[in-house]
Amino acid sequence: MTEHAQPTVPADFPLFEGGPFAKVHEVLRLAGTERRHLWRSVALAVLVTWVPLAVLAALQGCAIGPDWHTSMITDVSMAARFLVALPLLILAPLGLRLELQAMVPHFLSAGLVREADRERFLANIRAILRWRDSRAATAVLVTLVIGVAVVFRSLTVEMPDSWRTLGTGGERRLSLAGMWLVAIGEPLYDLAMLQLAYRVALWWWFLWRTSRLDLRVDAAHPDGAGGLAFLARLLPAFRLPLFAVGASGAGSVANHMLLTGAKFVSFQSAIFVTVIVLVALTAVPLTFFNRKVAEAKRRAALAWGAVVGRQLRAYEEAWSALASTSAAELLQVPECPAYRDLSALTVAAQKANTLPFRMVQLAPLLVAALLPFLPAAAIDVPLKDILIQAWRLVK
Numbered sequence: 001m002t003e004h005a006q007p008t009v010p011a012d013f014p015l016f017e018g019g020p021f022a023k024v025h026e027v028l029r030l031a032g033t034e035r036r037h038l039w040r041s042v043a044l045a046v047l048v049t050w051v052p053l054a055v056l057a058a059l060q061g062c063a064i065g066p067d068w069h070t071s072m073i074t075d076v077s078m079a080a081r082f083l084v085a086l087p088l089l090i091l092a093p094l095g096l097r098l099e100l101q102a103m104v105p106h107f108l109s110a111g112l113v114r115e116a117d118r119e120r121f122l123a124n125i126r127a128i129l130r131w132r133d134s135r136a137a138t139a140v141l142v143t144l145v146i147g148v149a150v151v152f153r154s155l156t157v158e159m160p161d162s163w164r165t166l167g168t169g170g171e172r173r174l175s176l177a178g179m180w181l182v183a184i185g186e187p188l189y190d191l192a193m194l195q196l197a198y199r200v201a202l203w204w205w206f207l208w209r210t211s212r213l214d215l216r217v218d219a220a221h222p223d224g225a226g227g228l229a230f231l232a233r234l235l236p237a238f239r240l241p242l243f244a245v246g247a248s249g250a251g252s253v254a255n256h257m258l259l260t261g262a263k264f265v266s267f268q269s270a271i272f273v274t275v276i277v278l279v280a281l282t283a284v285p286l287t288f289f290n291r292k293v294a295e296a297k298r299r300a301a302l303a304w305g306a307v308v309g310r311q312l313r314a315y316e317e318a319w320s321a322l323a324s325t326s327a328a329e330l331l332q333v334p335e336c337p338a339y340r341d342l343s344a345l346t347v348a349a350q351k352a353n354t355l356p357f358r359m360v361q362l363a364p365l366l367v368a369a370l371l372p373f374l375p376a377a378a379i380d381v382p383l384k385d386i387l388i389q390a391w392r393l394v395k
Contacts, residue, residue, distance in 0.1 A: 012101070012125075013100050013101065013104040013105075013125055013128075013129075013206075014097065014100075014101070014129070015096075015097070015100055015128065015129070015132060015199055015202060015203060015206075016093035016096045016097040016100065016199055017093065017097055018132065018133065019132055019133055019138075019195070038090060038091055038094060041090045042087040042090050042091065045082070045086050045087060045090060045188065045192075046082065046083060046086075046087065048184065048185075048188065049082040049086060049184065049185040049188055049189070050078060050079070050082035050083055050185075052177075052180050052184070052185075053072055053078060053082075053177045053180055053181060053185060054072060054073060054177075056175070056176040056177040056179075056180055057072035057073075057163050057175070057176075057177040059176060060166070060175055060176055060177070062163035062175060062177060063163075065163065070162060070163050071163060072163040072177055075163065075255060076251050076254045076255045076258065077248075077251040077252045077254070077255035078181075078251075079251065080247050080248055080250060080251020080252075080254075080372075081189055081247075081248050081251055082185060082189065084244070084247040084248075084251075084372075085189070085244040085245070085247045085248040085251075086188070086189050086192060086244075088240050088241070088243060088244035088247070089189075089192045089193060089196055089241060089244045090192065091240060092196065092237075092240040092241040092244065093196070093199075095236075095237035095240060096234065096237045096238070096241075098237075099233050099234045099237050100203075100234065102233070103230060103231065103233055103234060104125065106230055107121065107210065107215075108121070110227060110230075111216055112215050112216055112217070112227060112228075113213060113215065113216075114213075114214055114215070114216055116214070117213045117214055117215075120213060121210065121213060124206060124209045124210060125206070127209075128202050128205060128206045131202055131205075132199065132202060137198065141191065141194045141195060141198060142191070144190075144194060145187045145190045145191050145194065146187070148186070148187075148190050149182055149183070149186060149187050149190075152182055152186050153174070153182045156174065156178055156181070156182060163175060163177055163178070164177065164178035164181065165178055189248075193245075196241060200281065200282075203285065204284075204285040207231075207285040207286070207288050207289075208285070208288050210288075211288035211289050211291075211292065215289075215292055217289075217292045217293055217295075217296040218296065219293065219296040219297045219299070224353055225293060225353045225354075225355065225356045225357075226289075226292065226293035226296050226297075226354075226356075228289050228292075228293065228356040229356050229357070230356075231286050231289070231356040231357070232286065232356055232357035232358075232361055234282075235282060235283070235357060235361055235362070235364075235365060236364060238282040238365060238368075239364055239365060239368035240368075242278050242279070242282070242365055242368045242369040243368045243369065243371065243372060245278060245369070246275070246278075246368070246369045246370065246371065246372035246373060247372040249271070249274060249372070249373070250372035250373040250375065250376045251372075253267050253271070253373065253376045254375060254376040254379060257376065257379050257380070258379065263380055264376060264377045264379065264380040264381070265380070267376075271370075271373055274369075275366060275369040275370055278365075278369050279362055279365045279366055279369060282365060283357065283362055283365075286355065286356050286357055287355060289356060290354045290355060293353070293354040293355075293356075294354045297354070
């Protein structure tokens with residue numbers, strides 16, 4: 001079978017569903033890709049994390065205390081983490097899953113994968129899905145979560161007076177709400193974050209292995225990126241997880257500002273670096289194909305340039321022979337559409353972007369990651385002034 005006649009084989013790639021915890025979801029009737037299953041998961045997550053914290057804090061008189069330090073209900077970081085970030089982390093895989101299910105088969109249906117590499121490509125998918133279901137990888141994630149919980153517990157006990165702790169001095173101990181936070185709330189949040197990060201890492205690995213194949217990249221492809229611009233379709237789906245991570249960080253920043261009186265400007269550098277890193281995590285794997293498109297451009301420039309040059313010289317010679325032809329006769333001379341078409345293809349190849357995305361496509365991701373910090377900034381600076389400054393920057 002020739003490359004041009006290769007069949008369109010479905011390449012199922014459910015990277016952001018299933019996994020070692022799928023059986024737990026089935027028992028809890030949360031398994032499935034429909035929105036209702038995700039919303040059930042969101043409701044359960046809130047009921048298991050934030051609600052018990054409020055109830056247990058209320059039992060010990062810490063739900064609404066005399067100040068910010070001792071009030072669980074007014075703890076901005078807890079609301080941001082368990083009422084905003086965790087639900088969004090649960091909902092985020094939906095958009096990622098839908099895009100991947102359309103994008104990955106496109107490598108085959110668009111003929112980007114040569115017949116000789118078809119099995120390697122499908123084997124690549126199978127390998128990634130095996131790692132998705134890896135019990136060893138899951139054990140590592142759970143171990144990391146436990147390690148973070150141990151460190152978090154020691155840090156929590158050493159914190160100043162708050163709803164998380166009871167007692168003073170050497171007798172300081174975790175409150176009931178503090179125990180629930182350390183044992184249940186924080187581990188569930190960390191597990192959701194690490195699981196998403198792990199699957200994004202697998203997406204990096206898939207793109208890296210795919211970029212090593214002998215792909216059929218066409219420098220003059222109408223998408224302006226050698227036929228690979230479809231990869232940028234996944235970028236908008238990352239807005240939700242970036243907003244979730246930003247919300248969690250913004251909650252911690254706002255809480256620290258309210259408790260200590262720190263100014264937002266002291267966090268600006270850390271926020272800027274964090275946002276840049278988050279956006280880079282979504283865009284960098286797409287640069288793995290840079291070399292493929294660059295090579296295609298070089299080949300097209302040489303091959304098509306030579307053909308266009310020969311056609312141009314032949315065309316000029318033909319017209320030179322018509323130098324003494326009358327104007328009426330010149331109107332009857334046919335044009336040379338082949339030369340015109342090849343010239344257009346050559347120009348298109350020269351203008352092709354070696355990246356499958358444009359920088360402007362990263363702007364929504366920057367906004368998604370920065371937007372949660374707006375309320376924290378408003379603690380120091382009136383929201384009206386912030387919006388005016390932002391408008392001046394984008395004008």
